[in-house]
Amino acid sequence: MANFRYSVPLAVVICIALLLSCTPDVELPPPPQSTNYCVYPEMGQCFSTSQTTCIDGGEWSDYCPYSSFDNISSPSMPSSSSRAGQVGGPLVELDIIIRDFSAPANSLREREAANYTGYYGFQEYDHLKSSASKQCNSNSSQATKGMVKDTLDYSQCKAGEKRRYCARPLPANPAPAKMCYGENLETWYTNGSHTKTFNEVLTLTLKNGLYEIDTVGYFPLDKYPDEQTWGKQNGSPKHNFGFTVAGSAEFRYVATNNDNFAFRGDDDMWVFIDGILVMDLGGVHTKLDGSFTIDSIAKARGWTDGSAHSLNFFYAERQTDASNLMLRFRLSGI
Numbered sequence: 001m002a003n004f005r006y007s008v009p010l011a012v013v014i015c016i017a018l019l020l021s022c023t024p025d026v027e028l029p030p031p032p033q034s035t036n037y038c039v040y041p042e043m044g045q046c047f048s049t050s051q052t053t054c055i056d057g058g059e060w061s062d063y064c065p066y067s068s069f070d071n072i073s074s075p076s077m078p079s080s081s082s083r084a085g086q087v088g089g090p091l092v093e094l095d096i097i098i099r100d101f102s103a104p105a106n107s108l109r110e111r112e113a114a115n116y117t118g119y120y121g122f123q124e125y126d127h128l129k130s131s132a133s134k135q136c137n138s139n140s141s142q143a144t145k146g147m148v149k150d151t152l153d154y155s156q157c158k159a160g161e162k163r164r165y166c167a168r169p170l171p172a173n174p175a176p177a178k179m180c181y182g183e184n185l186e187t188w189y190t191n192g193s194h195t196k197t198f199n200e201v202l203t204l205t206l207k208n209g210l211y212e213i214d215t216v217g218y219f220p221l222d223k224y225p226d227e228q229t230w231g232k233q234n235g236s237p238k239h240n241f242g243f244t245v246a247g248s249a250e251f252r253y254v255a256t257n258n259d260n261f262a263f264r265g266d267d268d269m270w271v272f273i274d275g276i277l278v279m280d281l282g283g284v285h286t287k288l289d290g291s292f293t294i295d296s297i298a299k300a301r302g303w304t305d306g307s308a309h310s311l312n313f314f315y316a317e318r319q320t321d322a323s324n325l326m327l328r329f330r331l332s333g334i
Contacts, residue, residue, distance in 0.1 A: 037061050092211050092334055093201040095165070096247040099188065100196045100221055100229045100240065119194060122242045122318045124181035126284065136180035137283055144283025146176040147185065147268070152275040152312060156190060164248040164310045169270055181318075182268075182282065188244045188316055196229055202247060202327070210328050218265070218317070218325040220245075234320040241323060245315040252333035253298050255305045262291035264326040268316040273297055274309050287324050294331070308333075 039059045101119040126136035126144075137144045148169040157166035168189040171182060191197050200220060204211035221229050221240040232238035251259075263269050263279065266287050271279035278297060279290045303309070311331070317323045 090206045092204050092206075094204065094247050094249050096200050096202045096245050097165070097189075098198045098200050098220055099191070099244045099246075100198070101188075101194070101242045101244075102230050119242070120184060121181045121188065123320060124284070124318070126178070126180045129180040133177075134180060135177050137178035140285050141288075142283075143281045143285055143288055144176065144178050144182075145280045146172055147179045147182045147282035148172055148270050148277065148280070150277045152272050153186065154275075163275075164250070164312055167248070167272070167275065167312050168246070169272075169314055179282070181284070185268075185316075189246050189314055198224070202245075204327060204329075210330050211334070212326070212328040214264075214326040214328070216324050218323045239323070241317055241320045243317050245313075245317075245325075247313045247315070249311045249331065249334055251309055251311060251331035253294060253303045253305065253307050253309060254332040255295070255298070257294075257330065257332050259294035259330045259332055260291065261294070261311070261329040261331070262289070262327070263313070264289045265315070265324045266322060267318045268314070270314045272312045272314075274301075275312070279313075284318055286322075 037060070039061050101122055127138040130136040130138070149172050152167040153170045154163050154167055156168065157163055168186050170186050171184065172179070175183060187194060198221065202213060204213045206212075217239075219239040219241075221243055222232070224240075226232060229240055230242065232240045234241065253259075261271065261279075263271070263281070264287055267284045269279065269281040269288075269290065270277065271290075271292075278292055281288050281290050297303075313327075315325065
């Protein structure tokens, strides 16, 4: 009897063990996927990534310390880029419109020849137009300020067209005495039979927390066959001079980001924010520098933190001596 009394619990234990061993495995749900980031402390931004390494000084992390940019997807490899108006990664592309003009003269003699057909304002020499009433700027190391009105013109915009793409500067009225070749500068940024137009992008690379392009020998139209442009002029090899660039972008004002914009180059350069002039480097000149901070503009205009704004810049390469372009900026939301 004693053996039977203790054998029952043992049998029960054996049966339970056998039943458990035959029970199929329960499929557990997969662990939640974590988000990884490339963190750029200089910019105060981070971008989600599927990679395990970051380029251009980015710090790989599974945590984004900048909450306002959490979960923002962005390119993480050099072959990728983002369009202006979106949060960018290591590259950003600005929308630009390049207009090519009839071949500038290769020399002063050619410019003065009766059969010269170059477009008005290109390969002109200010000192040749000086007179008793018009003292043109003969110092090529100085800008001719005051060539354009303080506000952009939108009269050529079509219904439904985004205003930043169709904006253009207008010549100042009255024009400064030293503005000797710019009375029709609005046509430099207007489509028509006088110009050949190309919709392009300007690619800037993230370096030390700033987007930058710094090009000595900026010839964006050299890649096109001559029959599609007005052809090439000076240089060995020859290059396509005599063009303008109208660029634009949208950004947001973030009070703590210390955003800024800088330019260096030749020739004319005008920058507008929300249609109002903020940089004036007009005229035919050697390489000149200009810059401004977004905070200074925001304080002067009473912007609210997080507000949206537009930037337009207008560049002209009007001589056949050299072509240089440097843009360097930090603008939140691009």
